[in-house]
Amino acid sequence: MAEQVSDAIIRVRDITVQFGKTRVLDGLNLDVKRGEILGFVGPSGAGKSVLTRTIIGLVPKVAGSIEVFGVDLDAANSAQRRAVERRWGILFQQGALFSSLTVRQNIQFPVREYLRVSQRLLDEIVVAKLVMVGLKPEVADRYPSELSGGMIKRVALARALALDPELVFLDEPTSGLDPIGAGDFDELVRTLQRTLGLTVFMVTHDLDSLYTACDRIAVLGSGKIIAAGSIADMKASQHPWLQQYFNGKRARAVTG
Amino acid sequence: MLATRNQLWLVNDRFDKAIGAYRGPDGQPAEGWADVNGDPTLERIAQGEGLALCAAGNWTARFAPALERIVSDAEKLRGSRTHFFIDVSQVASLDTFGAWLIERLRRSLSDASAEAKIAGLSANYSSLVDEVSRVGPAPTVDSTSLSLSGMLEQIGLTVVGIGGTIVSLVDMLGAVIAAAGNVLIHPRTFRLASTVHHLEQVCWRAVPIVVLITFLIGCIISQQGIFHFRQFGADIFVVDMLGVLVLREIGVLLVAIMVAGRSGSAYTAELGSMKMREEIDALRTMGFDPIEVLILPRMLALVLALPILAFLGAMAALYGGGLVAWLYGGVDPEAFLLRLRDAISIDHFIVGIVKAPVMAAVIGIVACVEGLAVQGSAESLGQHTTASVVKGIFFVIVMDGVFAIFFASIGM
DSSP states (O other): OTTTTTSEEEEEEEEEEEETTEEEEEEEEEEEETTOEEEEEOOTTSSHHHHHHHHTTSSOOSEEEEEETTEETTTOOHHHHHHHHHTEEEEOTTOOOOTTSOHHHHHHHHHHHHOOOOHHHHHHHHHHHHHHTTOOGGGGGSOGGGSOHHHHHHHHHHHHTTTOOSEEEEESTTTTSOHHHHHHHHHHHHHHHHHHOOEEEEEOOOHHHHHHTOSEEEEEETTEEEEEEOHHHHHHOOOHHHHHHHHSHHHHHHHO | OHHHHHHHHHOGGGHHHHGGGGBOTTSSBOTTSOOTTSSOEEEEEEETTEEEEEEEEEESGGGHHHHHHHHHHHHTTTTSOSEEEEEEEEEEEEOHHHHHHHHHHHHHHOOSSOEEEEEOOOHHHHHHHHHHHTOOOOOOOOOOOOOHHHHHHHHHHHHHHHHHHHHHHHHHHHHHHHHHHHHHHSGGGOOHHHHHHHHHHHTGGGHHHHHHHHHHHHHHHHHHHHHHHGGGTOTTHHHHHHHHIIIIIIHHHHHHHHHIIIIIHHHHHHHHHHHHTTHHHHHHHTTOOHIIIIIHHHHHHHHHHHHHHHHHHHHHHHHHHHHHHHHTTOOOHHHHHHHHHHHOOHHHHHHHHHHHHHHHHHHHHHHHHHHHTOOSSHHHHHHHHHHHHHHHHHHHHHHHHHHHHHHHHTTO
8 A cells, every 4th residue: 555655646737717707716736645634724715615626526627637546537438437436425515415315315325326235235334334423323214304414414424435435525524513523523534544545635624623634734725725734834834824824813722 | 374274263362473374475465365456255264163254355345246245145154153253364455345244244143152253353444343343233114014004094194184285375374464464554564675576577577478378379269269160150259259268267267377387386496495494494583574574575476466467368368369360260350359349348357357366366375385384305395396386276276166156146
């Protein structure tokens, strides 16, 4: 595995995204290495979610190229694309659970589509995933509208992990969770990364997550990556926003 | 070689040291082991009283169907031995699917008389197996059985549901009237901008399609009338038929059905998605009455719109009918108008147009009740939007029948 650690699982080159006349991303470059947890921060409205959605192909880009697992997503045919999509899992900001399916059906949905396995194994996998994300198996037959915000996040993570992907995108996974739940969540992401060799692309505002879960941090500002590196690099940076973010009042409260 | 491995099962705690013994000097797996990069395998090796199951290959989601077969086969060994060892040291990659299936195998092989152990876990994988070992039995799904009592229960529930629908319609009617009364007392609470906005949506924007459809229906009635009346030499009576039919019935009924499909469904979908996103709850907590803010302007817009649309529709139908009568039946416009003047009176027009606001109110009430009944799911939104249109059209036709009886009995 050692020789693979260095290669980039996501390679973003010079991408530009524009909505009408507003340029959200402007020639952005980013590499995510295999097996790392990348924390992605930036001011609200800077385009963090836009970048995530561009990488997974939900937002069209004006220019640039995106490679995931070494596959250029623009050049890929639909079969190659599907193969890539099967290897990643995505946790949307609002969960994006299918509202007319139960928790069980939500988690089983991708598995059922891609693998021919028995109903028994499907049901067991649901329980395993629910336990992994810290939920009781009893919630399996509830509908998303009957879940709390934190539970929706966890079920959405369970669905994102349903096929044991190699890469997961987490869009603000800990927002709306209580601090204990958020801590568990970070711990869970860490465990999964360790055990499954998962690569995690995490958009977050949670300083705790950045400190405890992330290997590397990338900062988005004015359409570009303004800094990337470890927590120590971030704190040493002279950029005013970074100064405020990592050395501000809230940050000091985290580091003590 | 085999002897080394046999010892291994008995000395689990020395496992990590022992693993080197059956690997080649260069760290590559020694001969005889399954291809580590290939399909998953589970080799069975008898060891006196016990049995060793050696897992190898990729135990991952991609191979889940094959893994499940392998594990189901191995589960049949249950009870055949007193000791089972599941050796996972040769597994090339493991994820939750593989880990769970190994754990499942361990559980199904161990019972009162037999013992099963998992051996050879590396540090990374042991936390994964620990994770899945916390998994309890899957909760069973209760399936609804098809039985006579179940069907009777369904019928009963449907009847209760119909009763509930009528109650909620009356409830909504009362709430809307109360809100209207409140607005009359405090005219400043009236939402003019919202009403005008909805009036544009349901009236102004509906004009082209309503006029087009009623025009075509007028043409068709006229053409059919002329075609059949001609056999009796009664061509000119098509004007009587057209006038009475369009003004009394077709004009308003057709327009009401179109409005139920076009605006009733829109109201239900709008209110339903607002309900789903807790927007209606937000309004309520800010001290606003959703009936007054959301429903009254919509109802008022619909009640104003339908008579206007019904009038325009009737005119378009008469125009279309007259055009066909002239071009196809040879009844020139002057003769058509003369005949029309004799055939119809203002009563016919009034009978038609009086029904319009009532039908609008019925459509609006049904649409709003259905909109507020939407639950949290997208499926529920779809069901209630469908129900809104179906019930709206049903009640429009029922109301039309009631009006027909009423007007017949008062001689209009």
